[in-house]
Amino acid sequence: xxxxxxxxxxxxxxxxxxxxxxxxxxxxxxxxxxxxxxxxxxxxxxxxxxxxxxxxxxxxxxxxxxxxxxxxxxxxxxxxxxxxxxxxxxxxxxxxxxxxxxxxxxxxxxxxxxxxxx
Amino acid sequence: xxxxxxxxxxxxxxxxxxxxxxxxxxxxxxxxxxxxxxxxxxxxxxxxxxxxxxxxxxxxxxxxxxxxxxxxxxxxxxxxxxxxxxxxxxxxxxxxxxxxxxxxxxxxxxxxxxxxxxxxxxxxxxxxxxxxxxxxxxxxxxxxxxxxxxxxxxxxxxxxxxxxxxxxxxxxxxxxxxxxxxxxxxxxxxxxxxxxxxxxxxxxxxxxxxxxxxxxxxxxxxxxxxxxxxxxxxxxxx
Numbered sequence: 001x002x003x004x005x006x007x008x009x010x011x012x013x014x015x016x017x018x019x020x021x022x023x024x025x026x027x028x029x030x031x032x033x034x035x036x037x038x039x040x041x042x043x044x045x046x047x048x049x050x051x052x053x054x055x056x057x058x059x060x061x062x063x064x065x066x067x068x069x070x071x072x073x074x075x076x077x078x079x080x081x082x083x084x085x086x087x088x089x090x091x092x093x094x095x096x097x098x099x100x101x102x103x104x105x106x107x108x109x110x111x112x113x114x115x116x117x118x
Numbered sequence: 119x120x121x122x123x124x125x126x127x128x129x130x131x132x133x134x135x136x137x138x139x140x141x142x143x144x145x146x147x148x149x150x151x152x153x154x155x156x157x158x159x160x161x162x163x164x165x166x167x168x169x170x171x172x173x174x175x176x177x178x179x180x181x182x183x184x185x186x187x188x189x190x191x192x193x194x195x196x197x198x199x200x201x202x203x204x205x206x207x208x209x210x211x212x213x214x215x216x217x218x219x220x221x222x223x224x225x226x227x228x229x230x231x232x233x234x235x236x237x238x239x240x241x242x243x244x245x246x247x248x249x250x251x252x253x254x255x256x257x258x259x260x261x262x263x264x265x266x267x268x269x270x271x272x273x274x275x276x277x278x279x280x281x282x283x284x285x286x287x288x289x290x291x292x293x294x295x296x297x298x299x300x301x302x303x304x305x306x307x308x309x310x311x312x313x314x315x316x317x318x319x320x321x322x323x324x325x326x327x328x329x330x331x332x333x334x335x336x337x338x339x340x341x342x343x344x345x346x347x348x349x350x351x352x353x354x355x356x
Contacts, residue, residue, distance in 0.1 A: 001301050006321045013299055013308065014318050024296065026320035078319065108281070108319075109261060
């Protein structure tokens with residue numbers, strides 16, 4: 001699923017129904033640079049359309065809205081890790097935490113990626 | 119009092135024969151005169167000297183009466199008193215001594231758990247998020263792929279959450295269930311179930327379109343997903 005699709009689902013199906021609930025961010029992995037995906041998600045999650053002009057307007061509005069309501073719609077960041085080095089996992093989680101330090105992190109999936117070969 | 123202030127310094131007797139003793143006596147008299155002056159000044163501007171002395175004596179008596187009680191108090195009482203003054207260390211000590219589980223409630227929702235020291239984390243109040251208290255502050259969760267009937271065999275005091283990549287995870291006492299909107303494939307079910315769960319999880323994994331290879335399409339997109347590659351605006355290409 002692409003980030004714009006995720007944004008569309010989030011804004012239509014999760015965010016409006018989040019009152020009184022914990023909202024967990026879309027899960028990302030190390031495999032496809034989850035940090036950049038999360039950053040794009042947070043920068044565009046106010047949008048509802050993928051057309052160029054609409055997205056430009058949404059990005060502009062989000063710059064303003066982000067200052068007023070910073071990350072108010074996400075309570076927890078969900079991460080997945082697949083690798084075979086514990087140090088890589090620590091680095092990955094630390095990097096995410098440093099980038100989004102105000103949100104707790106859930107490691108909702110992890111596995112040794114090469115476990116079948118061991 | 120006046121006679122003392124104006125009386126001369128007289129060195130007499132066997133000890134007065136040396137110059138140093140006379141100097142010491144002179145200094146002692148100077149100190150006494152200075153003390154009397156200050157005492158007299160206090161008497162002019164405030165309570166009398168006798169009243170000051172009475173108050174001081176009373177405070178001293180009270181102080182000495184308390185002293186044995188403090189000395190007799192257990193060490194933990196005195197430590198608690200110190201912790202009131204040292205705010206930073208109080209929560210950590212309390213949580214480790216009053217709970218039997220290592221997953222204490224005071225340790226939840228600290229965004230800085232990963233990289234910061236315990237000192238800095240204890241100074242920040244825990245984040246108050248809805249649904250948190252009923253989990254008991256537990257940090258572990260079930261990513262559950264088994265049968266709901268078997269779940270009870272694995273529930274213990276250390277696990278607080280459960281999800282199963284679906285909109286309707288099994289609900290079990292002691293666990294907070296998270297309903298996941300996996301993607302387009304379970305949207306209808308999520309719409310029906312989302313109001314019943316205290317936690318809503320966003321889509322499972324998102325992948326930038328330009329990185330989607332056939333292998334990744336298979337891995338990240340469940341059969342039936344409506345994902346189709348599209349032409350996006352350049353600035354949306356990751």
